Amino acid sequence: MVWGKVTGKSCGERKSGINILYRKVSAISLAVALGYALAPLPAEAQSYRFNSVQVEGNQRIQTSTVVAYTGIERGQTVSAGELNDAYQRILDSGVFETVEIVPRGSTLVIKVTEFPTINQISFEGNRRLKDDALSDIIESAPRRVFSPSQAERDAALIAEAYSVQGRLASRVTPRIIRRSNNRVDLVFEISEGETIEVERVSFTGNRVYSDRRLRRILETKQAGLLRTFIRSDTLIEDRLEFDKQVLRDFYLSRGYVDFRVNSANAEVTQERDAVFLVVDVTEGQQFRFGNITVTSEMPEADADLFQSTLKIRPGVVYSPTLVENAIDRMEGLAVRNEIDFLRVEPRVTRNERNLTLDIEFVLTRGPRVFVERIDIEGNTTTLDRVIRQQFRSVEGDPFNPRSIRNSAERIRALGYFANADVETREGSSSDQVIVDVDVEEQPTGSLNLGGAYSVTDGFGVSVGLTENNFLGRGQRLSFNIATATESDSYVLGFTEPYLLGRELKFDLDLGLNETDSSFSEYKTKRVFFRPALTFNTGEDSSVQVRYTWDKDEMLFDDDDTNQNLAGPVIQSEIAQGEQTASAFGVTYRYDSRLTGLDPNAGFLVEIGADYAGLGGDSEYIKATTKLVAQRRIWNEEVTIRATLEAGAFQWEGGGNSRTLDRFVLTPSVMRGFEPGGIGPRDQTDGNPNGGNYNDFLGGNYYAVARFDAEFPLGLPEELGLRGGLFYDVGGLWGLQNVNTAGLNSGNGIVGRDRSFRHVVGFSLLWTTGFGPLRFNFSKALKKEDFDEEQAFDLTLQARF
Template identity: 75%
Template structure:
């Protein structure tokens, strides 16, 4: 079997016919011909009558030389002949043809990145059809384009044929995939306000880095470049640069075609702020002043189209609550170039009287219709609101159940009605995750997770997680119903067991728990969670050391002696998050307060309350992030007997850096009777911690993924009035004192996950505290 280079004989055949006419003076000079007989030679699969029909020549009818040439062209254009020759012989027209071979099979060689089935779907040629060189060339171009879409610009595809018997051929596409084309450098032209480094963080396309084996965002992909143009424009618009233009994105390919230098040309323009904000009404039932009161826009704030959209939503939502149908809020912007402000007048007008006739959903084979329908605030028969339909489409896409979700509106059975068409393409929603974890506190561990985000097509979440580390294990199963009883009410159920074997304590723990919770929105920015938790836990003794001395001190031993205890707890968490409305991408704050009461049955009775406030702001064009966190808690024992260390608060390094888990707070330093002292942490009833963080670039190449951070923590853990300490005077730290810690962090974004290296130094501490000057946390998923 020999492989032959793909050939094209059409041009050669045409040239032969032309030369035949030139060399046959009687034929060329004749003005017309008449044939009583047509003879076809060389055809095997194509019937003679079919070929004669292609000519369009009737027997006995006079035809010109031009009509003969047209007949030749019609036969050739049929696409089934490799060569065609027309030879007049008196009153006989001889047609000599060579048929294209039939494709026996199609194969691909050299492809590893794209499977055969995916390549077959891209080509026109197919087995048992006539081979056509032009089509094969088109197929090769389509395959090369598919590789180019994956960033492999150096790939080549060459079609070849292998001759078989009976005029059959095997069509082989020889593929050289080549390496992906890396983006060696991303630079910008025309940017004055934002640095290249800051703008590179906006783009999804990244520069080639050390970890490109795991992070392939540095591959040049055309679709990604188009997306980057849009996000870059959105970045400027959200910061008040309304005249921004992304003029071009030029990719200069290296000679080896394995790398490009990407240059983005930008015209930034000037930054605008909001000027006068006003509301006028063209509807008698809509009071402009009342609608003006619901706006949160203020003059002097940097202009952001998202703020305008949010204001329109507020106005139209108020209209719905007041029963005013078809109200539309139209923003009319007046530009003031002198002071760089934009006056916005919201005009309340009556929109067209159009109703939603029905909502049609297609493409969902697994997901139930009601899961999609409940993303609409509009139902059949309601007034049509284009903005609400767009927001519904975004909610459908945000579910994460669909590869694509298109929502279109078309005219219904009458001009006053519309039909909303929802066309979705589902994607897998189940996942199996295998991971590894490491931390200074818990050591190495593995994590296995099974998760289904669209259980039985009902939009429910079902998960099974197994997490093991050297010093802790947890096995849990979780279930979430996001729309209980068809309302915006989330139900969470969690069931699990856990065990710890910590080197930072002189006892082990075991726990089993079951916790249902209900969560719902109470306003635009607030959520409330109500929960119940049943738990059974136990402190487990580790016995004595080799000399027979108990490993745990008297306080811990008394708590261990309590054995298994059950807790039946009800609680709530109230959260206010300014980031939910997305009005300010550079700043935000979170406030969270919660309380739990144990005593609804069970062996324990106590009240535990916590509060947290986090504020964050990005400065210097977003390069530097400042964050402040304040949190506190109080524990009050209400029942008989005594509380235990596992009931009270224990500060971990995630709350107060610079110390081991349980490294600060009250401790039992009683004598162990063998010439030494115990040093058991006991937890505390109260704690208060403040953390200040600053994160900033280090000036290193961005592709390395390293950022720096400075932090200052101050915190205290105190109170032990409900512990079984007896009259012992060996308890230290009851009254507490504030510890002060400073430190430096390295933040490294890697292909394995985010790493955080904390180097800390306690400026103020107690002699009995246990410091931890270095902390590393690694979370890996693959």
Template identity: 75%
Template sequence: MLWGKRVGKSCVECNPRTNMLYRQASAISFAVALGFAITPSLAEAQNYRFNTVQVEGNQRIQTSTIIAYTGIERGESVSAGQLNDAYQHILDSGVFETVELVPRGGTLVIKVTEFPTISRISFEGNRRIKDDALLALVESSPRRVFNPSQAERDAANIAEAYGAQGRLASRVTPKIIRRSDNRVDLVFEIREGTTTEVERVSFVGNRVYSDRRLRRVLETKQAGFLRTFIRADTLIEDRIEFDKQVLRDFYLSRGYVDFRVNSSNAEVTSERDAFFLVVDVTEGQQFNFGQISVSSEVSEADSDVFFDALKVKPGSTYSPLVVENSISRLETLAIRQGIDFLRVEPRITRNDRDLTLDVEFVLTRGPRVFVERIDIEGNTTTLDRVIRQQFRTVEGDPFNPREIRESAERIRALGFFATAGVDVREGSSPSQVVVDVDVEEQPTGSLNLGGAYSIEDGFGLTIGLTENNFLGRGQRFSFNISTAQESEEYIIGFTEPHLLGRDLRFDLDLGVSETDSSFSEYDTKRAFIVPSLSFKTGENTILQMRYVWDRDEMISRGNDSNGDAFAGPVVLTEINQGELTSSGIGFTYTYDSRLTGLDTTSGFLVQVGADYAGLGGDNEYLKSTTKIVAQRLVFNEEVTLRATFEAGAFSWLGDDKSRSIDRFILSPSIMRGFEPGGIGPRDLSARATPGAGSYDDFLGGNYYAVARFDAEFPLGLPEEIGLRGGLFFDVGNLWDLSNVNTTGGTIVGDTGSFRQVVGFSLLWTTGFGPLRFNFSKALKKESFDKEQSFDLTLQARF
């Protein structure tokens, strides 16, 4: 009698999924055979007694091991159910392709066919993911027993990897190819399929913010004709979950505390090649800050002093980030006053009638817990001190959970690690904690190739080599080459963000540059060394101190066909000064309201700088600049309004006269609508050759003032095109030639006048980078100005 059935006979090329079906059919057949075996006597169950157990067909698995799987002892009475259990035990071991149990009197014969050994693993049809990456996803490996179930799981892992790239239609089929000596090749046949695009992202329930504005918040984008370069338009489940959180943060930061995402549904198109993503939201009402107060439960903490430290004002839009910043500010104040273990608990009272939230900051005494130590693991290249520098807390300090969370964010912001986890556990006693930092490093170097174009310099190529974690010390080293039709620049940069272990940034830039501009009648050469120190002087302020050494030269281009010099008499005088050096010190003070992020719809920037040259070298001068920028988003953040003011003053203190390259020269980035050097004083001296006309050299100026006003807005075009419009109005002037040798020259524009320019811009966000097309018209100008009605800037990396 045959007891047990064959699991499945494999052919030269067989799908393991079919093997699983064979196993199920085999179990059914075994049950049927068992039924026929017991039908002769329903009243008396059939029992067997085996004095001998024989195993046939095994090659790698020992006979004793297979007999042990059955659990059958020699000479013992065995029922039909026990035989069925023995069959299942052998089958469930996962190492046999077929199993048969054949009772022959007092002998039980077990016939098995072992699963083959995997000779090699290969992939066919994959182009988007390389073989090495796929091998890391599969658990099957050569020289191990082939397991159909494991092969199916490996295929599912591969399909999931393709799904993460938006290729939801990908199919992966595992197959085997029989070889000699019971070996097989495991082949994963991959049909990658096309990328499943998000054809449309729309919202339901939004009244305050338009679909266009909300789409700018999401990481998932609509498919556009530049999708070859922008891959954020693929449907990825993890990205959609991230978008939900980003959308919630967007609304909460604008006071919509009841906002929620009801659902996000992805519906496939009729052609099944794209999805429509519909996000259903409930915005709720916008809340403002109501009454702000501080109460203290700590005797040494004066609530009035802490209240004065707050910057949040009643009536402003409520934001959890503002509350978090306020708590951090109060706890920092407590540390400065020597009050340990002070905690700030915000107690919020909701006023639905007037849509305000009263916030009471309660100063309480936290538990007396200290930081016992900080353990760091996973950093094989990065030094421990680089990670420890992100902590404001050291061993022995009072434990502050908020500070630890902020330190964790600073570690992640370094960009050195793929993952960075910071956990806290109890130390050697309940009053001490251990901070565990577990990181996984990632590559920090990059090679950037790029192209650039500007009206001023023409087309160019940029090559940049950057290492952001140099020698694992957290230092930045860079080497950049920028070549264009009319300029070349080679710069080496080095940055130490924590000089001497303090919050003090050290930068060193050195380089050489040459220009051959078509807008001037001379060439230039320059070499420079600029070391600097930068540090924060407040929450929103940074001060940079620097030393500047440079050596520059104006180079003549010779004479034209008439024998006249290309440059006029004033510029020739400056060229004849030859190579000169400058050595001096300077500073830049920056106030940036965006550093604290108290208002997400507006920003304010102020920069004031000055440089004094005269610490040796040939030149002595004082040069100062000021820049003020204010920006605000209006009309539900659809329109951006920006106002910029720039001004500069140059005072020559040396014995010789200043040169054009020392003074201010306005470029289109400062004053639109004119060529580089297109406005300001000029030398219009007559050429020596009769009838040859006159020179037309820009000379720069000692003072300038420019105000720029911009409005950027949507054009109503499909979002995926990436086009926005802009209007601008510029007004500015460049004047004064004091301490300039103008002998022999005919000077115009020395006193100057304020020019006015109006224009329209097209702002195009592409896969190559942001492009800006400026079309301008000068409303007021001088007759000798050089107008430029079109300007294009392109910065590309690929």
């Protein structure tokens, strides 16, 4: 008897009989009795006993190994079912192509055919993915035993690699070619298929936010004209799952706590070359914060003190981020006040009538658990201390799960690692926790090539070499070269984000700038050295303290004939030659645009001052202020922005100041005019070309207010075009400490007095695969006769 797969043997006889029934037995009893009487008797089980086991056909696998797979001992009585199990165990070992079990008396004969060895692996039909890339994906390899199941898994991995590129119709078929000596060639036949583009992304169920607004936050984009450069319009399942989460976060941060994504269906077009993605959502109602209270269950924790740290106010749109930030602040306060194991538990009460959420922050005592140690693995280049700096807890500190989660996010945000997993496990005792950090390094250096164009500086090329994790110390080292038609810049930069192991950022810049602007009759050259320290003073605020040493000079053009084209003031400034300045400066910065209470609004405040006079040739005080406020309105599709900039310059030293020291406004500050197009000018007569000179001289004071509105144009989104309107008002005035020896009592200088210009304009913003383009068309409503207008401005900056 032979088993390909043993299922057992049965033989038996059917017996039936009818017992004598009493006459008064009911019909139901009769039926039951008949059923039992007609049932077959159990089959007699077949059993075997083998004194020896013989294996045939094995070449690489030893006989003892095959016998061990069966699990049958010599002399052991086994049933047919147990033989079947033995057959299955041999087959499941994955090393035999065929298995046959043949009982021969007291001998069990096992006939096997081993899987062949892979001679070589090849790929056919692949063009988009090269052989080397596919070899890295699969697990089958030459000189290993061929496994059909593994080949199928490898085919699935290859198909998945193509689906990531949007080729969902790709098919991969593994085939083998038999060779001598039980060897095979493994061939993966690949049909790549066409890329499936997302022709259209639409939404159903959305009432508050339009399709256009929701499409802007998705990673999946509609097919556009520049899809060669932007490959976000392919349908990828992982990206679609990410987009679902992005939608949830978007609505939840705006108070829609009941939002959900019901489905995301991709409908294939009739030509089967594209899909229509339809996302069905339920928005729900928007909730706001109601009563915000703090209660304490710990005697040492004063609820009023912790209440004072809250920035959330009733009526603000609900956002889980604000709740998390409030918890972080309160737990940080507990650490500073040495209140260990304090936990903040937010308890939410939902008010359906007025659509508010009451939040009660309860201060409770958490488990008495300590951090035993932090184990870091996988960092072959990065030093342990760089990773440990992201933790606010060290060995021996009370364990805080929220703090550990935040530390994990900071580690991932470094950008040094492809993967970073942070997990906790019980330590040497129940009150000890070990934090395991497992990271996977990734390249942190980059070579950037870029191009730029502006009306001011012309065409330019930039080359940058940056290492963000220099020598594994978490430091940033960069060297950038930017050359344009009218300017050149060479800057070497170094950054240490945690100076002396503290949250103290140290920057050091050393550079050379040269300009040869067509808007002036001279060139400039500047060498500078600038170290700076930056530290946080709050969640959204920071202070920078810096020292700047620079040496600069104004030069005539190489062409000697141009020396006579500069007016007497500029000629006197050029005659001063090289001048050095040694300055100490401070800047305070507050920015709530990303972390404020309102995700659609925020503002920026920058106030800075520099004092030069700590040695060098120059002595002055220069102060600047910048205020920015912005908000998204009308379904978050229109962005309005107001910017105010102002500055004051006061010369304190002997001699005269220069144009390089004073403020000169460019189109980035005041649109509608050339660089130096407004403000004091030297218009002394005597220009050899006839008429007057026309040199801009800069000013001691300036103030500019810019108002912008950006909005969609109603064009297909894949074009990447948006419109904008702007209104600028500002002026540059004041001119002291200048050499007027060559002037007729200074009568050749105009624009000293304060005068504000008014400009309106239209902007066309185009997001392209090469970079953002901005076209500005402007018209000066009010200006001075000597101002130099610039009605058109174009800027382009790209990285490739």
